[in-house]
Amino acid sequence: MTTATLSLVGVTRRFGALSSGGSVAVDGLTLDVHPGELLALIGASGSGKTTTLRIIAGHEMPDEGRVFLDGRDITALPPRQRGFGMVFQHYALFPHMTVGDNVAFGLEARGVPKAERRERAARALANVGLANAGGRQVQSLSGGEQQRVALARALIIEPKVLLLDEPLSNLDPTLRRTTRDELRAMLHRLGVTALFVTHDQEDAFAVADRVALLERGRLLQVGRAEELYDRPATRSVAEFIGRATLVPARVSGDRAVLTIGGVARDVHVVMPNGETGDGSRYAVLRPDALEMADPASSGGWPGTIVERRFAGALLAYRVALAGDIEVEVHTTERGREIGESVGVRISREPVAVV
Amino acid sequence: MHTPNKTPRKTLRFPVPVIDPIAGSRGPSAIRSLQSRTLLLAAPVIAILAWTVVYPNISVIVGSLADGARAWKEFFASPADREAVVSTLIVSVGSVIAATLIGVPLAFLLARFEFRGRRTLSAIATLPAALPPLVGVVAFMFLYGESGVVTRIVQHALGLERAPWSLTGLWAIVFVHAYTMYVYVFLFVSAGLERIDTTLDEAAEGLGASRAVRLRRVTLPLLTPSIGGAMLLVFMSALGSFSAPYVFGGGIRVLSTQIVASKLNGNLGLAYVETTVLALAAIVGLVVLRRFERRRSYAMSGKGRQTRVVVTSPLARALLPALAIATVAVLLLPHAMVVLVSFARDGAWTTQVLPPEYTLDNFRRMATDPALWVPIRNSVTMALIATAANVVVCFVAAYLIVLRRFPGRRLLELLVAIPWAIPATAIAIGLASTFNRNDPLTLRVLLVGTFWILPLAYFIRGIPLVATAVEGSLKQMDPSLEDAAHGLGGSWLMAVRRVILPAARPGLIAGALLAAVTAVGEFVASIVLYTHANRPIAVEILAQLRSLAFGTAAAYSVLLIGLVLTITLLARWTEGRMARSGSPVGA
Incomplete structure (x- = not known):
């Protein structure tokens, strides 16, 4: 399958006049998707993910900026000439056609003879584990099957880039977890360049090679999932990705002093994007980088457990520290109870500051 | 976890052309080609509709002013026209009241209760709408007109010398309208009831609301848009109704018949004025109705499950089927009567209750x-x-x-x-x-x-x-x-x-x-x-x-x-x- 580099340069899309309550859906977005890469576009509702995807697909025009494919400007190219595959959020399967006709539609549009269409559609369906489903009606499919048909339909045209709009959001949680593993495996096997939009960071982490986080149409950070988690570029990223408690920190060099309730601790920190400079910042305390200790032991902040939640392999405790600060601690320790006095200390350094 | 409608619907559409000259000049060709195809399609359709729908109305308005304001002065000075306006309003309001009084209870009865005869009744309930306008009027004439079957039966039963009523005048028009137009109310309210999630009612009941309170505070408020929309629809239909006033009006003038009369009398200017007044009233109605419809759909969550209460009270169990049969009979009578008369020999039916020869x-x-x-x-x-x-x-x-x-x-x-x-x-x-x-x-x-x-x-x-x-x-x-x-x-x-x-x-x-x-x-x-x-x-x-x-x-x-x-x-x-x-x- 062909691979390509997709680039967005300064893409901006406004809806309505700004003066009369319009809004900027996408704001100066610049982003590259490398050959064979799975890039996830994440963000809250209204962050401009879907509009970005529609601009890439050609269903929407940017007011400013350019879209390039392998260095060629495709901003003005109609969707049908881009040769992208798209999986829509609700799949957009043609309800009046059979599964086979749906999958073969892109070939029909390219004037591929009927016999070949049928054969290739059958193969595409077999590829997504739906061999022999070609004659079925779209309505008879389950949600997961519809998703796979939509994928087969998008892949049959050997797309230069595959676009997926919330492909997992209509699946129930169990199916969702297996589907996303399958999706990742399949896309990697085919080596297809793919961009997928989701509001669910777990989906993004599970499927994508890199993650781009949008907020109000702006790109906050793009990188591998752990980069966004461990070294958030801004406070918004730190708050959006994973769980975190932000604690005031005085930075000097690669160390900082965190003071909670008068108890100061000196930690090794890492600045976003290799920034330098001393001053007041916030330290990002992640639940998995904290541990419990005896209230009296040194190196910890004293607090009280206020909430206890079983989270599979780990237990999640919420601990109220002094000064109205609450942190969450993920640990394998199971014996602690609500109301217990504990100490909380940092177990993994460096700590990110934003 | 998915969020439906997270993007406003307009983002799913193609953008309208940007008026900004700079943006326009470098407007990308793809969307522009689609946009120009859209305009290429829209232009002839809009032209056809403007020519056939709008132009005639403008022509009427222009025609009404052809003689300066003479025709308008004549309209406002004419007692006949004043009477026509008043009668039109009375007929319209009367039709709304009558249609609502029949349609709303019938819709509730059929949507909320289970009783013998319910299925038949609901199958028949919309039948009046299937009568072509003039045919309904003709059927009513055969049934309730001065020499109609029902009229004659009542006359004979009471031993009267003359018909107990004559089917003319305002009430006759309203009577016919009630029969044909209650269907709108019935359909709107039925659809409204169907959309209401009955769990809302159950929730209110669980919170301790009595049946009356639930009706007043939950069901009726949710239905208001449906009922209001239907009433407006009846009002507009009655406003423009022609067949019933034309046949049963007797001496009564309404605007629609007055228009035809003015035209036949050769007073075209007056006919145009009357037409303008009637059309304007209708347009106002349309605008109000559109407003209403926009508000109509409360976002009903859930599946709108329907449950019908099985009628248990012995009195109701006995009365409801009888009532249902009677209603079905009344609804079917016009159709039956037309069929019966279609086999009657022309000219043979004079004073008898039923046509004598078939x-x-x-x-x-x-x-x-x-x-x-x-x-x-x-x-x-x-x-x-x-x-x-x-x-x-x-x-x-x-x-x-x-x-x-x-x-x-x-x-x-x-x-x-x-x-x-x-x-x-x-x-x-x-x-x-x-x-x-x-x-x-x-x-x-x-x-x-x-x-x-x-x-x-x-x-x-x-x-x-x-x-x-x-x-x-x-x-x-x-x-x-x-x-x-x-x-x-x-x-x-x-x-x-x-x-x-x-x-x-x-x-x-x-x-x-x-x-x-x-x-x-x-x-x-x-x-x-x-x-x-x-x-x-x-x-x-x-x-x-x-x-x-x-x-x-x-x-x-x-x-x-x-x-x-x-x-x-x-x-x-x-x-x-x-x-x-x-x-x-x-x-």
């Missing part, structure tokens, strides 16, 4: 006598022509309205809705005032007095019916289907052929059948515009009635009812087939 002659003559066959051929031909035009124009219009964004979309929406609001009399007067001479400069073509004026009138009346139905179908379609077709490399034509048309098909068929039904039985515009050569069935029925050939008139009516029923059943059948073969996946 024969198949009326139908035989209709099939053999060319003079009697002509109206049938006319109606069917003209309805087919009008419907074919409706299908083409309305499909394009609905496609543009639902799936495209372009300047003029709102205008198109309005153009499509106008003929629905404007009373048929006003449409007819507009056509008569516009297409009465050949004048290329003012875009006039001589159609009055030719065959083509009636197909044109039927076409105009059919526009909102077909367009609304197609819009309904297309709105159910997930708009990303068209994007998907384009994204997979399909050309615009391929997307239309393989995706849009199939999605529009149920509405296209239902709308076309409805338009055909309406056109075949059309009376109001026809009576103003027909010539002897293209006289349709409804006009012929009136002519037969005037010559006291009740049997022949009834036979025509039966034929019309038969046509309407056939087409309606055909529509249901295709709908059922569509439903089985799958409805579009909603977004």
Whole structure:
């Protein structure tokens, strides 16, 4: 399958006049998707993910900026000439056609003879584990099957880039977890360049090679999932990705002093994007980088457990520290109870500051 | 965890052209080509609708001012016109009250209670709407007119010398309207009740609300938009109603009949003024109704589960089926009466309760006598022509309205809705005032007095019916289907052929059948515009009635009812087939 580099340069899309309550859906977005890469576009509702995807697909025009494919400007190219595959959020399967006709539609549009269409559609369906489903009606499919048909339909045209709009959001949680593993495996096997939009960071982490986080149409950070988690570029990223408690920190060099309730601790920190400079910042305390200790032991902040939640392999405790600060601690320790006095200390350094 | 409608719907559409000159000049060609195709499609459709729908109305308004304000002064000074305005309002308000009083309880009864006879009653409840306008009036004449069957039975039973009532005047008009128009209220309220999630009621009950409190605080507020919309619809129908006032008015004048009278008297200026007043009132009604409809759909969550209470009280168990049978009888009586009279020998039925002689002659003559066959051929031909035009124009219009964004979309929406609001009399007067001479400069073509004026009138009346139905179908379609077709490399034509048309098909068929039904039985515009050569069935029925050939008139009516029923059943059948073969996946 062909691979390509997709680039967005300064893409901006406004809806309505700004003066009369319009809004900027996408704001100066610049982003590259490398050959064979799975890039996830994440963000809250209204962050401009879907509009970005529609601009890439050609269903929407940017007011400013350019879209390039392998260095060629495709901003003005109609969707049908881009040769992208798209999986829509609700799949957009043609309800009046059979599964086979749906999958073969892109070939029909390219004037591929009927016999070949049928054969290739059958193969595409077999590829997504739906061999022999070609004659079925779209309505008879389950949600997961519809998703796979939509994928087969998008892949049959050997797309230069595959676009997926919330492909997992209509699946129930169990199916969702297996589907996303399958999706990742399949896309990697085919080596297809793919961009997928989701509001669910777990989906993004599970499927994508890199993650781009949008907020109000702006790109906050793009990188591998752990980069966004461990070294958030801004406070918004730190708050959006994973769980975190932000604690005031005085930075000097690669160390900082965190003071909670008068108890100061000196930690090794890492600045976003290799920034330098001393001053007041916030330290990002992640639940998995904290541990419990005896209230009296040194190196910890004293607090009280206020909430206890079983989270599979780990237990999640919420601990109220002094000064109205609450942190969450993920640990394998199971014996602690609500109301217990504990100490909380940092177990993994460096700590990110934003 | 998914968030429906997280992007405003307009982001799913193509952008309207940017007016910013810089942005416009470098406007990308892809969307521009789609945009120009949209405009290329929209221009002729808007032109056709502007020419046939708007232009005649403007022509009427201009005509009303032809003599300066003379015609308007005459209108305001004329006692007859003042009376007509007052009567029109009384008839309209009276019809609303009567239709609501019948429609709302009936809808509640059928939606909320289970009792013997419920199924039959709900199958019959909408039947009055299936009567072509003039046929309903004719049936009422046979039943409740001065020499009608029911009237005679009451007269004999009470031993009266004269008929106990005469079916004339305001109350007679309201009586007929109540019968035909309660169906709107019934349908709206039934649909409203169906949409209400009964768990809302259960929630209120769980919170301790009594049945009366639940009705007052939960059900009725949720239904207000439905009831209000239906009442407005009845008001507008009654406002423009012509058949009932024309036949039963007696000395009563209403605006619609007054218009025709003024035209026949040769006072065209006055007729134009009256038409303008009536059309304006209707447009105001349309605007208010649209406002209402926008507010109508409370976001009902859940599946709207329906539960019917099984009636247990012994008294109600005994009374309800009897009431249901009586209601069914009243509803069916007009149809039955028309069928009965269609077998009566013309001229034999005078003072008897029921026609004394029966024969198949009326139908035989209709099939053999060319003079009697002509109206049938006319109606069917003209309805087919009008419907074919409706299908083409309305499909394009609905496609543009639902799936495209372009300047003029709102205008198109309005153009499509106008003929629905404007009373048929006003449409007819507009056509008569516009297409009465050949004048290329003012875009006039001589159609009055030719065959083509009636197909044109039927076409105009059919526009909102077909367009609304197609819009309904297309709105159910997930708009990303068209994007998907384009994204997979399909050309615009391929997307239309393989995706849009199939999605529009149920509405296209239902709308076309409805338009055909309406056109075949059309009376109001026809009576103003027909010539002897293209006289349709409804006009012929009136002519037969005037010559006291009740049997022949009834036979025509039966034929019309038969046509309407056939087409309606055909529509249901295709709908059922569509439903089985799958409805579009909603977004």
